[in-house]
Amino acid sequence: VRAFTDDLSVLDSQIVKMGGLAEALLGDAFDALASSDGQLARDVVRRDVLIDEIESDVEERVYAIIARRQPMAVDLRQIIAALQISNELERVGDLSKNIAKRTQDILGKDLDPRLLTGLRNMTTGALTQLHEVMDAYADRDATAALRVWRDDDTLDATYNSVFADLIAHMTHDAPDVGLYTHLMFGAKNIERVGDHTTNIAENVFFLVTGNRLESDRPKRNCVTIPR
Amino acid sequence: VRAFTDDLSVLDSQIVKMGGLAEALLGDAFDALASSDGQLARDVVRRDVLIDEIESDVEERVYAIIARRQPMAVDLRQIIAALQISNELERVGDLSKNIAKRTQDILGKDLDPRLLTGLRNMTTGALTQLHEVMDAYADRDATAALRVWRDDDTLDATYNSVFADLIAHMTHDAPDVGLYTHLMFGAKNIERVGDHTTNIAENVFFLVTGNRLESDRPKRNCVTIPR
Numbered sequence: 465v466r467a468f469t470d471d472l473s474v475l476d477s478q479i480v481k482m483g484g485l486a487e488a489l490l491g492d493a494f495d496a497l498a499s500s501d502g503q504l505a506r507d508v509v510r511r512d513v514l515i516d517e518i519e520s521d522v523e524e525r526v527y528a529i530i531a532r533r534q535p536m537a538v539d540l541r542q543i544i545a546a547l548q549i550s551n552e553l554e555r556v557g558d559l560s561k562n563i564a565k566r567t568q569d570i571l572g573k574d575l576d577p578r579l580l581t582g583l584r585n586m587t588t589g590a591l592t593q594l595h596e597v598m599d600a601y602a603d604r605d606a607t608a609a610l611r612v613w614r615d616d617d618t619l620d621a622t623y624n625s626v627f628a629d630l631i632a633h634m635t636h637d638a639p640d641v642g643l644y645t646h647l648m649f650g651a652k653n654i655e656r657v658g659d660h661t662t663n664i665a666e667n668v669f670f671l672v673t674g675n676r677l678e679s680d681r682p683k684r685n686c687v688t689i690p691r
Numbered sequence: 692v693r694a695f696t697d698d699l700s701v702l703d704s705q706i707v708k709m710g711g712l713a714e715a716l717l718g719d720a721f722d723a724l725a726s727s728d729g730q731l732a733r734d735v736v737r738r739d740v741l742i743d744e745i746e747s748d749v750e751e752r753v754y755a756i757i758a759r760r761q762p763m764a765v766d767l768r769q770i771i772a773a774l775q776i777s778n779e780l781e782r783v784g785d786l787s788k789n790i791a792k793r794t795q796d797i798l799g800k801d802l803d804p805r806l807l808t809g810l811r812n813m814t815t816g817a818l819t820q821l822h823e824v825m826d827a828y829a830d831r832d833a834t835a836a837l838r839v840w841r842d843d844d845t846l847d848a849t850y851n852s853v854f855a856d857l858i859a860h861m862t863h864d865a866p867d868v869g870l871y872t873h874l875m876f877g878a879k880n881i882e883r884v885g886d887h888t889t890n891i892a893e894n895v896f897f898l899v900t901g902n903r904l905e906s907d908r909p910k911r912n913c914v915t916i917p918r
Contacts, residue, residue, distance in 0.1 A: 520903070526771070527767060527768075527771065530757060530762075530767055531762075531763045531764070531767055534761040535757075535758075536758045537758070540754060540757060540758055541754070544753070544754065544774070547771070547774075548778075551775075551778070631868055631869060631872065634861060634865075634868045634872075635865045635866070635868045636865070638861075638862045638863070638865055639862070641858055641861045641862045642858060645858065645861075645875065648872065648875075649879070652876070676747070
């Protein structure tokens, strides 16, 4: 039994480490964009590999633990949750890497301060949510997970306003359509981090309670373009 | 042992069914876009729920089978692969639903035939790959999975050319930036179906061989904007 507890706690610490890395990558990806820092952008791309490595390690451990320990009930839920959460965090890493690659393509371009503020608000919102859901995971706190799950709306609202700005820029600044396209996909990536965070919240809720959250959150009906 | 084989074959048939649904949704989402068919678009949105339901069912079965049967080695790989593949297919359903929702926002707009041809080529390419990987799954054919995994480049190349077209349209047709934005994200969604297909190919390969494919496929260095 002792060895099984050890197995689970290693799995746990790998997930927590992955969460920390994912947060750092998203934060740095935005900083690289905001300060047009090519070196930091390259660094984000490089560090994404670390997340992929932990994901592989988690998957190997999950197979080994199930085969060796025949876990049931909450133990099994912990193990499957680790697998699924590591998958979500790997995608957060990918999205951050993608922002960093786009940053490398638009280095030195002047960005409208209002747009940058919008993107910063999105990033801060996404990071807060991600941090809170990883805390909920570490604390096995279903109530906190539920709170994160309900709060994704705020990020969506910021995304909608950034998007409206970007459409306006594109419409009036034809030569820079390429730049704004990168920013659009960048904004979309941050919004998708919010979706992965919501998925993690569902995993944490199930892990703790054994009950599923409804898969469709109530979505605020949002204006026009973004989907 | 008989009951265990039954468990696995139900899991299998659920995955195959999900694959068929995902293909149908993507195909119909494109048809709705191409023929400006609002009813078909609504139908795609509605049917995506069926995929979500099968995903939940698969997850429940996976928990039950592991807890009851203590599977090991290839049996365990089959069960975990089913869980992971159902997750990828659920996302293909989401992406198709997203295309259908965007279609509802641009109903009746005239689309440049050349753009439509590009999007149709992407859809056909994505559907072929998805169909082949689901065949590889059904046949437990690692070679076929590897072939799908290597072929994602073709879809990426079509995506790049569609994207260049869209950027040109946006640059010269400012009032319709909103329309082209929807098409850009639509094209990106189809490209992402390709990524999920590649992930499924990795799952099938591991399920059959017990070995991992390298996680970074060799990517053709592509032109400018798309990432």
